[in-house]
Amino acid sequence: MKQLLTFLTKEFHHILRDTRSLLVLLGLPIVQLLIFGFAITPEIRNTDIAILDNAKDETTRQIINKIENSKYFDIDRTLIKNDQIEKAFKTGKIKLAIVFQENFADDLLHTNKAQVQIIADATDPNQATTLINYASAVIMDYQSELNSQNKLPYTINTETRMLYNPQLKGAYTSVPGVMGMILLLISAMMTSISIVKEKELGTMEILLVSPMKPWFVIISKVIPYFIISLVNVATILLLSVFVLGLPIQGSLFLLIFSTVLYIFCALSLGILISTITDTQQAAMLISLLGLMLPVVMLSGYAFPITNMPIILQVLSNFVPAKWYIIIVKGVMIKGIGISQIWKELIILTGMTILFLLISVKRFKIRL
Amino acid sequence: MRILFFLLRKEFLQIFRNRLILRMIFALPVIQLIILPNAATYEVKNITLSVVDQDHSEYSRKLINKFTSSGYFKLANYSDTYNQALDQVEKDNADLIVEIPKGFERDLIRDSETKILFAANAISGQTAGLAVAYANSIVKDFNSDIRSEWISPPRFNALPLIEITASNWFNPQMNYKKFIVPGVLALLVTLVGFLMSSLNIVKEKEIGTIEQLNVSPIKKYQFILSKLIPFWFLGLIVMSIGFLISFIVYGIYPEGSFWVGYLFAGIYLIALLGFGLLTSLMAETQQQAMFISYFFMLVFILLGGLFSPIENMPDWAQYLTYINPVSYFIDTMRMLVLKGSSFWDLRFHFLIITGFAVVFNGLAIWNYKKTV
Numbered sequence: 001m002k003q004l005l006t007f008l009t010k011e012f013h014h015i016l017r018d019t020r021s022l023l024v025l026l027g028l029p030i031v032q033l034l035i036f037g038f039a040i041t042p043e044i045r046n047t048d049i050a051i052l053d054n055a056k057d058e059t060t061r062q063i064i065n066k067i068e069n070s071k072y073f074d075i076d077r078t079l080i081k082n083d084q085i086e087k088a089f090k091t092g093k094i095k096l097a098i099v100f101q102e103n104f105a106d107d108l109l110h111t112n113k114a115q116v117q118i119i120a121d122a123t124d125p126n127q128a129t130t131l132i133n134y135a136s137a138v139i140m141d142y143q144s145e146l147n148s149q150n151k152l153p154y155t156i157n158t159e160t161r162m163l164y165n166p167q168l169k170g171a172y173t174s175v176p177g178v179m180g181m182i183l184l185l186i187s188a189m190m191t192s193i194s195i196v197k198e199k200e201l202g203t204m205e206i207l208l209v210s211p212m213k214p215w216f217v218i219i220s221k222v223i224p225y226f227i228i229s230l231v232n233v234a235t236i237l238l239l240s241v242f243v244l245g246l247p248i249q250g251s252l253f254l255l256i257f258s259t260v261l262y263i264f265c266a267l268s269l270g271i272l273i274s275t276i277t278d279t280q281q282a283a284m285l286i287s288l289l290g291l292m293l294p295v296v297m298l299s300g301y302a303f304p305i306t307n308m309p310i311i312l313q314v315l316s317n318f319v320p321a322k323w324y325i326i327i328v329k330g331v332m333i334k335g336i337g338i339s340q341i342w343k344e345l346i347i348l349t350g351m352t353i354l355f356l357l358i359s360v361k362r363f364k365i366r367l
Numbered sequence: 368m369r370i371l372f373f374l375l376r377k378e379f380l381q382i383f384r385n386r387l388i389l390r391m392i393f394a395l396p397v398i399q400l401i402i403l404p405n406a407a408t409y410e411v412k413n414i415t416l417s418v419v420d421q422d423h424s425e426y427s428r429k430l431i432n433k434f435t436s437s438g439y440f441k442l443a444n445y446s447d448t449y450n451q452a453l454d455q456v457e458k459d460n461a462d463l464i465v466e467i468p469k470g471f472e473r474d475l476i477r478d479s480e481t482k483i484l485f486a487a488n489a490i491s492g493q494t495a496g497l498a499v500a501y502a503n504s505i506v507k508d509f510n511s512d513i514r515s516e517w518i519s520p521p522r523f524n525a526l527p528l529i530e531i532t533a534s535n536w537f538n539p540q541m542n543y544k545k546f547i548v549p550g551v552l553a554l555l556v557t558l559v560g561f562l563m564s565s566l567n568i569v570k571e572k573e574i575g576t577i578e579q580l581n582v583s584p585i586k587k588y589q590f591i592l593s594k595l596i597p598f599w600f601l602g603l604i605v606m607s608i609g610f611l612i613s614f615i616v617y618g619i620y621p622e623g624s625f626w627v628g629y630l631f632a633g634i635y636l637i638a639l640l641g642f643g644l645l646t647s648l649m650a651e652t653q654q655q656a657m658f659i660s661y662f663f664m665l666v667f668i669l670l671g672g673l674f675s676p677i678e679n680m681p682d683w684a685q686y687l688t689y690i691n692p693v694s695y696f697i698d699t700m701r702m703l704v705l706k707g708s709s710f711w712d713l714r715f716h717f718l719i720i721t722g723f724a725v726v727f728n729g730l731a732i733w734n735y736k737k738t739v
Contacts, residue, residue: 020650024658028665035669039684047678089536090702090712095678108529115530122535123705124546126497127676132533133500143529154475154517156510157482160499162489163456173491189661193654201573277387280653281566285391288661289558293399293551297406302674304494306413312406326459333490334457 003212007220014194015224025190029182029232030239036174037244044134048076049096050088055104063116063142067098072134085119095121096131164333171244176328177301179236180321183229183259184266184295189287190225191270196283199274214363222267229263249335255328258341261348262324268355269320275362295321323347370585374593382597392563396555396605400548400612407547407674414498415443417452417461424472426513430483433509434465439501449486456488463487463498475513537705548619549700550673552609557693558664560602560636564643565660567594568735569650581737591732595640602636603629622707628700631713634720635696641727642692648734667693692723 015022049067053060068075076094079085085097099117101107108114118135120128165172195218198204207217233256240246248255270287277283296302298312299321305313316322323344330336338345383389416434420427434440443461446452455461466484474481485502489495538545571577580590606629613619621628643660650656670677670684671693677685688694699716702708710717 018652018655021652021655021658024662028662031662032665032669035666035684039670039680039687044679086536090706090708113528113530115532118531118533120533120535121706122538122541123701124676125535125538125541125543126493127678128535128538128541129497132535136531136533139529139531153479154510154514155480156475156506156513157480158503158506159482159484160503161484161486162492162495162499163453163486165489165492165495170492172489173493185661189657193657197654279385279388280657281563281570282385282387282391284566284653284657285388285395285562288562288657288664289391289395289555292558293403293554296674297403303407304491306415308406312402315402316406329490336457340458 003210004216004220007212007216008223011194011220011224015228025186025228026231026235028186029178029236032178032182033175033236033239033244036178037171037240044072044130046074047072047096047131048094049073049098049135050077050079050085050094051075052079052082052085052097052099054102055100057103057105059105059108059114060100063100063139066142067135067138070134070138072131072138089121095127096135098135169245171240171246172333173301175236175240175244175246176325176332177299179233179259179328180262180299180301180325181295182232182236183263183324184269184321185287185291186232187225187229187263187266188270188273188291189284190228191222191267192273192277192283192287193280194225195221195271195274196277196280200279218271218363222271225270226263226267229266230260233259233263246332248332250331250337254338254341255331258324258327258331258345258348261345261352262320262327265320265324265348265352265355268352268359271359272355272362275359275364294319298322299325301325320348320351371589371593374585374589375596378593378597382601392559392601393605393608396559397608397612399555400551400609401616404544404547404551404617407543407551412439414440414463414494414501415461416440417443417446417455417464419446419449419452419464419466421469422467422471426472426475427467430467430506430509431465433505434502437501437505439498439505453486456486461488462494463502465502544617545619545705546701548613548617549704550697552606552613553693553697553700554668554671554673555609556602556606556632556636557639557667557696559605560598560639561643561660561664563601564594564598564640565646565650565656566653567598568644568647569653569656572651573653587732587735587737590735591644591728594644595637595728598640598643599633599636602640603632606632619704621704623703623709627710627713628703630710631696631699631703631717631720634717634724635692635699638692638720638724638727641724641731644731645727645734648731667691670694671697673697692720695720 051064051067053064064075067073073096077088079088079097082099085099088094088097097119099119101115101117104114104116116139118132120132122128198207208214210217212220237248237255241248273283273286277286298305298316298319300316301321305316305322308316327341327344330341418431418434420431431442435442440463444455446455446464449464449466452461452464452466456464464484464486466486468482468484471481471483483506485499487495487498535541568577571580610620610625610628642663646659646663647656650659670680670688670691672688677688677694680688695716699713702713
């Protein structure tokens with residue numbers, strides 16, 4: 001026990017001595033959460049658009065006014081000719097062009113029908129769909145003002161309720177995602193690198209010939225990072241509750257229990273990486289290049305898993321973050337109890353055991 | 368020149384000697400480029416529905432039919448009460464509840480007005496927003512079907528109507544992969560280049576070989592160039608492989624000129640590698656370099672507009688993207704691949720990225736001290 005304590009002290013010295021790394025380790029979750037909480041929002045605001053008004057009459061002026069006054073759009077430029085549209089898109093800034101046909105007001109008055117064309121930059125198809133919907137809504141709004149005296153007969157009104165997240169805050173998806181991502185990446189990267197570092201610098205031999213059992217060497221490596229991860233969890237939760245206004249509906253104990261389990265899983269993945277690599281660079285490439293994108297894209301955090309092709313849906317089951325994110329969403333936001341997430345907890349436990357078994361098999365006591 | 372040549376030989380030898388890393392540099396981007404863009408789909412097509420039909424009338428059935436045959440929605444189950452449906456949402460069996468209250472058909476006929484309720488699982492605001500938008504447009508369609516069925520045409524056309532036609536340029540099939548593949552490719556080139564360069568010099572420091580380089584008659588700029596050139600080639604090779612995969616797997620190729628793409632990537636890589644080398648020079652250990660580059664990569668990527676449009680960010684975040692080289696690269700790749708923008712259209716991107724290249728490499732040369 002005393003030996004373990006000595007080893008632990010050594011590891012803590014290593015970590016505390018390197019203040020820059022420590023700053024990144026503790027500061028990164030904060031920065032990431034704030035970026036997600038405040039910078040990345042799904043709402044459309046002040047998108048630059050172009051207007052081509054071939055009619056230039058009172059009605060089109062009123063509509064353009066309405067568009068300009070909505071918080072969604074900023075009119076970046078007014079075009080005169082049709083062939084300017086493509087150029088405006090190609091230089092990149094505008095995302096939408098609205099074209100009014102000639103004699104717009106006349107047509108509307110006499111034939112009860114006038115045409116407006118909305119052209120979207122569909123480079124990003126989703127954004128294009130959303131923008132077209134918003135622009136149509138503004139124009140339809142003008143139309144219903146026009147028709148306000150005579151109400152349409154046989155109307156089906158719809159009432160919409162947004163469950164769990166009535167203000168549609170982005171934080172509701174990003175907080176579970178950030179937790180899943182940052183705990184996995186930091187824990188896996190940190191442990192793998194710090195073990196491989198001893199190999200690369202040759203100090204591993206010294207550790208292995210010491211009277212400590214080889215496994216205690218690894219455990220003393222893991223414990224400090226486990227504590228750092230716990231600190232990260234605490235900051236993330238405090239920030240999300242007090243700064244981002246996210247509730248913790250379910251049991252805090254259950255949330256922390258599953259988080260600890262997830263950290264174990266990530267740490268054992270780190271140990272596994274360290275047994276298959278020899279240089280810090282290789283360990284880093286695996287944990288960053290190999291883990292970062294799959295965790296972001298296959299965990300169901302950036303993209304809904306149900307929309308993916310079957311093969312990827314199967315593949316996503318191997319990403320621990322997927323299961324953890326389901327747990328966090330359920331416990332934190334929906335407030336469900338252990339009876340509905342026991343399956344996920346068992347899967348995480350199984351993965352942890354699997355990673356550890358493979359590591360034990362591959363761990364070389366002699367170098 | 369001769370000195371530079373020998374240094375380059377050393378660097379290339381070191382790169383080729385480490386088979387594991389070499390394999391990873393090429394294999395990981397290839398695998399990820401083949402697999403990941405398939406995951407990136409926001410296309411909403413399988414929204415699961417829990418229907419609470421308390422009316423059980425002809426028109427409530429017609430409406431439900433309209434939902435299920437639209438292609439966007441999949442009927443998960445019928446619930447008897449709203450609370451039962453809520454339970455289904457809680458278990459993740461349903462994304463959207465449609466409640467048709469008792470008297471739906473009767474009110475529509477008698478009062479000319481009736482009501483239905485949508486409740487969406489809004490944990491992901493974006494998905495919920497799209498689901499409700501689709502649901503509303505289905506109801507609107509259904510509504511005008513009823514009107515044209517029940518009202519004689521002349522009375523119906525008496526109101527002024529603005530006809531909106533929408534067209535999607537540059538990607539008329541609304542293919543999300545066309546949007547995501549160039550972005551992921553840009554990201555992978557960035558990760559490879561930056562991770563390799565940011566660890567390189569600091570490794571020589573940690574192992575101690577940097578002193579040998581310091582005492583030899585190598586000029587500062589030769590040293591930096593010898594570190595930069597090998598990774599520059601690696602980056603361009605990874606990009607070429609990426610282009611090849613985009614074409615073979617996804618059928619995506621740049622609408623614009625390849626030359627402009629390579630020219631931009633060439634300058635971008637110089638800027639990026641300069642930043643990586645700068646990180647490497649500032650760091651004391653490989654571990655430190657790693658954490659610092661992890662930090663920058665994450666911030667650059669998150670604010671780079673790969674998944675979330677920059678236009679939607681608040682002003683302060685948009686200003687941050689002006690000093691984010693990654694966002695220029697992602698943007699250029701997309702403009703080139705999807706819009707076929709020309710060199711002239713991209714002139715400001717070129718100007719800014721050249722500025723980055725000069726500043727970062729200047730700082731790197733300035734920061735390399737030949738004393739210990």
